[in-house]
Amino acid sequence: MQTAEIRRRWLDFFAERGHTVVPSASLVSDDPTLMFTVAGMVPFVPYLTGLVPSPFPRATSVQKCIRTLDIEEVGKTTRHGTFFQMNGNFSFGDYFKETAIQYAWELLTTPEADGGLGFEKKDLWVTVYENDDEAVTLWKKIADLPDERIQRLGMDSNYWSTGQSGPAGPCSEIFFDRGPAYGKEGGPAADDDRYIEIWNLVFMQYLRGEGSGKDFQILGELPQKNIDTGMGLERVAFIKQGVENLYEIDQVRPVLDKAAELSGRRYGAVHEDDVRMRVVADHVRSALMLMSDGVTPSNEGRGYILRRLLRRTVRAMRLLGVESATFPALFPESRDAMKSAYPEVEADYDRIARLAYAEEETFLRTLASGTNILDVAVTTTKKSGAQQLAGDTAFLLHDTFGFPIDLTLEMAEEAGLSVDRAAFDTLMLEQRTMAKADAKAKKTLLADLSVYSAFRAVGETVFTGYEFLETDSRVLGLIVDGVAVNRAAAGDIAEVILAETSLYPESGGQEADAGSIVGNGFDLEVLDVQRPVKGLVSHKVQVRSGEVGVGDAATSVVDAEWRRGATQAHSATHLIHAALRETLGADAHQAGSYNRAGYMRLDFNWNQALSPATRSEIEEIANAAIRNNLDVETRVMPLDEARALGAMALFGEKYGETVRVVDIGGPWSRELCAGTHVARSSEIGLINLVSETSVGSSNRRIESLVGIDAFRDLATERAIVGQLTSTLKTPREHLPDRIGELIQSLKAAEKKIAQFEAAALSQRVPAIIDASTRVGELTVVNENVGTVATSDDLRSLVQSVRARLGSDAAVVSLAADVGGKPAVIVATNDAARARGAKAGALAKIAAAVLGGGGGGKDDLAQGGGSDVGAIPAALEAISNALPR
Known part of the structure; x- marks a missing residue:
């Protein structure tokens, strides 16, 4: 049974039973706490939690989803994919546990010829929450399942909540037994490779209190019980199609086969190659679907996730032995496999292809650059006698250049080196910890959206701003510091919820209106206008004068000029x-x-x-x-x-x-x-x-x-042009030529000045040499030459002095003020280096005194810093460090 057919049967089944068919939402989630739509129920969360009244009592959908938390497991297991489709049916205070179980069992076990999915009852197992006796009774009644095929599991696997105060409830999951060839007997509790979860039913019936993990109280039953169920489309497809995993179903396998063809390797021959082909098949489809929903490759947010998927694909193809561009061959295969379910991927393919192909070309160039950097690091490591490439080098390649760690490991191994993977993993963990902390902080900031629930329950905010700049209304609610209040006084920053408003809330790229909200005895300056939840407009205001209260008459006034x-x-x-x-x-x-x-x-x-x-x-x-x-x-x-x-x-x-x-x-x-x-x-x-x-x-x-x-x-530009024409006494149309002539004249003058300055510096060579001293067997020149134009001028002067000193052992250290910053350049000749004088080491010593850094080769090196006044001390430090 083809994937598209399973999808069609699902929607038809629930539509026939009074469910509104809701098209898949975008992979780009409306939920501000989520980067992507990560589960089929995400678009319905406002209805399930009661934040927004549901427009229908029951609904069904096949929702596109993206999850990348387990991206490293893709290709290695039968159930990890970044893009997947979740078939869901939902009830908002309509039917509950018994009907949900009845629907699930009926669709699964009805023969294919009669419109069902045709699963054999003997192959299905069920898990329930350990204390949910009602579910056990219903499964026995509806499905006639024996006790041993109904397993009670704990809160970790069979209880749902958001992790915060709000709706919660037990789950019941349906599993398919793949047979003894895939693992041991004993049901889902014994082996989750043999027993594959295909359907999860969430019975949202309780209100839970604050707490974390298992440490929370059930405050009571919800006044409106909801149903949220989900069936994994890809999991059912690979079972119904008789293949081994989700990468081999009809919507994914064509890309896998094309990867095998391009690489000249056979799928099923070598495990490592199989994993790489699965990664390619999964990631190409995920990238295709993300780009069809408007995501473009970038270095942050959703664009970074897309870029990572594309680059992991290139990496996998490289490890399969293909170093040339492959996207023009791979992406059309995914387009053709997905277009029957999602016609937009074909309609928008020219745009998608342009983005994908350009990204591959860019990354192939990046790989070339990263390879050069890695080659230098390998050479340096070998020169030092070490056998292990530093972890921070591997992390730099990964984090800055997008160079995959697997590729670094492979290339280092080819060069006879290992990689300090522990140090690399530590740096990666630090980065992920920071990212998770940031995500948690963002989630916390938005965790109090429930404060809007009561206001949204009254109805949608009516926007009148298309026709009117002023609208009379009344204050439905006030929020201060995230808490609903009855009044706000002068000086307070508050959110105001009105029944109607003429003020435009920020959306569609247009900034929110400026304006005010006024009423009898109060004047509020509008600082921002937003839609915190669908259908509700909130005005962030500062109370300029008076006091505003819930229920007060209020008029929204748009700044007409704005x-x-x-x-x-x-x-x-x-x-x-x-x-x-x-x-x-x-x-x-x-x-x-x-x-x-x-x-x-x-x-x-x-x-x-x-x-x-x-x-x-x-x-x-x-x-x-x-x-x-x-x-x-x-x-x-x-x-x-x-x-x-x-x-x-x-x-x-x-x-x-x-x-x-x-x-x-x-x-x-x-x-x-x-x-x-x-x-x-x-x-x-x-x-x-x-x-x-x-x-x-x-x-x-x-x-x-x-x-x-x-x-x-x-x-302003006209005034500038007028001033130039007057100053240069040149007509406007001749200004470009006149300015070009002046620039050339300026460059010629600067060149002559530089020549004069260089000549003046060279004339100082004899006096500088006359000031030399002896330190042990060394002739030492250690001078502050004042102010010079550039470091190059100072370097030329140092080299001229060293040349004039001949072959006797000599060290030349000259310092100067270069553009307000101190610079020191040290040069040694062969005889001095033979006696232990190294320019690079001496420059580092001076730079430390100057408050900066430096170094270089043994014969010529440079240092700098921030403290010009420290030049004498820096030169003295060089003198003290010379070998005696």
């Missing part, structure tokens, strides 16, 4: 995007934006800098759209209808079933957008494109000033 500037900037962003696509083609997709009054920036997928001519063309097209006074139309319609009209969606953004479409000039610029916009394009005024820069290997960023800010910037 809003005007914000609408100009947001509409300008749409024009620039349309101009980009007209100039560069449909592949120039927007990858993020930010706009506020007077300014906009737009990131887009492109892997090379724009020429000055292209930048000018984009700017001209956008400003022509302003001059043409195009109509700006906004419409609200179903998402499918908007897509059918060709409305552009920002990758990574979340859209509901009903969306707002903004047209500027009809289909020329047609985008899904909830932001505020001008009524006609001429109201934007002016767009002044001020920069175009790189923000990654495959992303560029355009920044523009808009409206009056654009005019002021151009006026």
Whole structure:
């Protein structure tokens, strides 16, 4: 049974039983505590916890998920994959334990010919929470399972909670017995390789108190009991398809086979090769799905995870013996395997391919650079007589250059060296500990979202700002320091929840409105406007005067000038995007934006800098759209209808079933957008494109000033040009040539000055030599020569003095003030070095006195620091360190 067929049967089964079919949410999670959607229930958490009222009593979905915590285990086991799909059915205060068990057993054991999944009852085992007698009774009643096939397990495996105060409850899991060839008898409690978990049913029925681990109290039963169940689609697929693991199912195996073909190695022949092929198959699919949801490779956040997946793929192919680019062969295989379930991967493949192929090319160059660094480290290690490459070197290669540790180990071994893996692992542990601490801190900061639950239960905040800049409403709630309060007084910083608001909450790249909230006896300055939970707007305010209380009448007032500037900037962003696509083609997709009054920036997928001519063309097209006074139309319609009209969606953004479409000039610029916009394009005024820069290997960023800010910037430039024409007595059109001539003249003058300074320094050589002294058998020159222009000048002077001293043993140490910083250069000749005088060691001694660092070769070395006043002491330290 194909994976897509299992998916279809699941959705049909629950749809027929009154469940709303909810499309998969993006892999980019709405939950601010999560980087990705890591479980099928994540999109439903606000409904399950009661934070947001559920729009349906029961639902079902097949949710895309990404988990990378166990990335090192990928390919080694039957059940570790970074991308997976979770089939779920959910009840929000509707049916509970008995019906959930009934549905699960019915779908699993109904014959394939009758629309079920066709599992044999004899192959299924069940686990329940150790104290859940009700579940045991129901399993016996519904499934007629004998006692020995129902195993009671503890809280660690069969109890669910968020880890904080809130909903909790027992779980029941269904396992498939793969047979004696895969392990010992005894059920899931005895062997989790033989018995594969395929379905988990969470019975959310209790309210738990504070505490950690098992140390918490059950405060009572929930007034609304919920069901959250999940069936692993890939696990069921590999069982139904009769293959050994999830890497061999129809949606994954084609990439594995292509990796085998490219490498010339046979899958199933060598375990290490098999693991690498599985890693390739898993990671290519995961990367494909992440990029289809708008994630792009970068050095932080989600982009870093994607980059890591792509680079681990390159690493695995290299270990399979393939050092050339392979993504153009691998990614089309994954696209074709996944497109029946997710058509977007085919529709967006040109963009995905451009990102993936560029990332592979970049990393192949990185590997070449890392190899050079590793080669130097290996040579240095061997020269020192050591047999082990330092752990910090391996960590530097991994952390800074993205050089995989496995590759470092392999190449070091080829050179006859081991790697200090313990030191490397210690550094990695420190890094992970810091990352976990940071993640925990972020989670803690957002752990009190339940404070909004009561306000959200009243209903959604009505946004009136599209039509009105002022709206009368009432205060539904006040929050100070994360706690709901009844009143806030002058000077307090608080969050205000209103029933209606005209103030735009930050979203879609548009900064929140500036403004105020006023009422009888109070005046609140609005500092920020956000949506902490779906459907609820919170205003962060400072009470300027008076006292505000829950229930008070209040009026939200938008700063009209701010809003005007914000609408100009947001509409300008749409024009620039349309101009980009007209100039560069449909592949120039927007990858993020930010706009506020007077300014906009737009990131887009492109892997090379724009020429000055292209930048000018984009700017001209956008400003022509302003001059043409195009109509700006906004419409609200179903998402499918908007897509059918060709409305552009920002990758990574979340859209509901009903969306707002903004047209500027009809289909020329047609985008899904909830932001505020001008009524006609001429109201934007002016767009002044001020920069175009790189923000990654495959992303560029355009920044523009808009409206009056654009005019002021151009006026400033005009004033500067006017001043230059007056000062240089040159017409504006001839300024570039005139300035070029002046630059050439300046360079020629600087060259002559440098020559004069060098000649003046060389004339000091005899006097410096005359000041030499004898230390033991050495002729020593130890002088502060004052101020010199550059360290190169000082080095030339030192070398000239050493040459004039001849072949007698000599040490030359000259110090100077170079640009306000002390520098010392030490030179020795052959005879001096034979007597133990080493320039590098002497320069380090002087640098330590100067408050800096230094070193070099035995014949010539340099040191520096921060304290010019310490030069005499540094020279004395050199003298004291000379061999006698």
